[in-house]
Amino acid sequence: MFSKIVIACALVALCQAGFLHYHEAPIHYSAPDHFTPSQSYEAPAIHDEPAHEDHYVDEYAYPKYGYSYSVEDPHTGDHKSQHEERDGDVVKGEYSFLQPDGSFRKVTYTADHHSGFNAVVHNSPPVIHNH
Secondary structure (H helix, E strand, C coil): CHHHHHHHHHHHHHHHCCCCCCCCCCCCCCCCCCCCCCCCCCCCCCCCCCCCCCCCCCCCCCCEEEEEEEEEECCCCEEEEEEEEEECCEEEEEEEEECCCCCEEEEEEEEECCCEEEEEEEECCCCCCCC
16 A cells, blocks of 8 residues: 555656756857967078988897797696797697597698698597597
């Protein structure tokens, strides 16, 4: 019964409320001040600048690096690793990962000017789970 009285009072208050009238914000315009440039002219000052010499610097650094990383996450099942070395134009490396079927894939690669890019893929047999 109490909730019916509250609803009835709310409806009466809603009916008694008037519409909110919307008034646009007043717009004021003013003319901008115009700039008139001066009519005088001065010759630009001449400064003696030192002669610029072009220096060509060959910043070729001998490419040599090595890096490796590995991930062993039993929670997500993410198991992977990579190792790579470069000495000049010869690159050698390998990467490996655990595939969804439980098999392990390892890729060994080399790259140079003589042979190009060569990769050898090794796969272990998939893991069979007996239930």
